[in-house]
């Protein structure tokens with residue numbers, strides 16, 4: 001039997017992902033060592049391999065078949081646009097993609113003014129403004145601390161993830177429009193879904209029972 005390989009993001013979703021797999025008997029003791037710098041873990045008995053990558057790289061590993069299965073946020077799926085099957089909404093990592101800014105930007109959005117939009121998610125922002133709202137905007141890609149942009153005058157608004165809303169609140173910004181709800185998803189390589197259908201379907205069925 002060949003190894004079934006899982007790509008997991010190193011960030012926020014990691015601990016909930018491991019908890020979820022543990023509930024259906026998929027475990028890897030070694031992975032629980034938080035201090036470890038190891039990136040690949042093997043469960044010889046179950047013939048499983050897990051590796052830890054940056055969240056946005058999970059779809060890349062899955063599309064190319066370096067991983068059979070990935071666990072990743074819906075935001076990353078939308079942003080990366082990779083060819084793979086999205087098979088399950090895992091129900092954790094819930095948050096919302098939003099257009100945010102100071103209250104004063106509400107009018108600019110309403111009147112479809114040519115505004116600047118700072119974001120870590122340029123494809124999601126483009127799709128929202130161009131395809132859904134038919135509004136021309138200038139998109140500026142940032143890599144983090146997105147809330148800074150409207151405060152320092154880089155952009156009028158941002159497109160970013162809102163979970164509790166505290167980052168917005170502490171920086172005097174508001175949700176102006178909601179783009180889409182997000183949560184963690186299980187994704188599967190298209191060839192693996194055929195070649196390893198029995199094992200993968202079993203995992204999906206087991207997960208469905210506990211979700």
Ligand SMILES: Nc1ncnc2c1ncn2[C@@H]1O[C@H](COP(=O)(O)OP(=O)(O)OP(=O)(O)O)[C@@H](O)[C@H]1O
Nearest residue numbers: 009011012013054055056073074075093095161163
């Ligand atoms: N408050 C939040 N901020 C960001 N992401 C969140 C939040 N709550 C849940 N998520 C989900 O967790 C996923 C992983 O978030 P994380 O912050 O670990 O980033 P990442 O995708 O690994 O990227 P990076 O390493 O560039 O920060 C996100 O893609 C998103 O779906």
Ligand SMILES: O=P(O)(O)OC[C@H]1O[C@H](OP(=O)(O)OP(=O)(O)O)[C@H](O)[C@@H]1O
Nearest residue numbers: 144145146160161162163164165166167
């Ligand atoms: O609504 P909240 O609960 O406050 O969470 C949302 C914040 O968390 C994320 O940032 P992250 O911590 O990943 O930092 P970064 O943007 O600097 O990478 C996101 O980009 C928001 O800034």
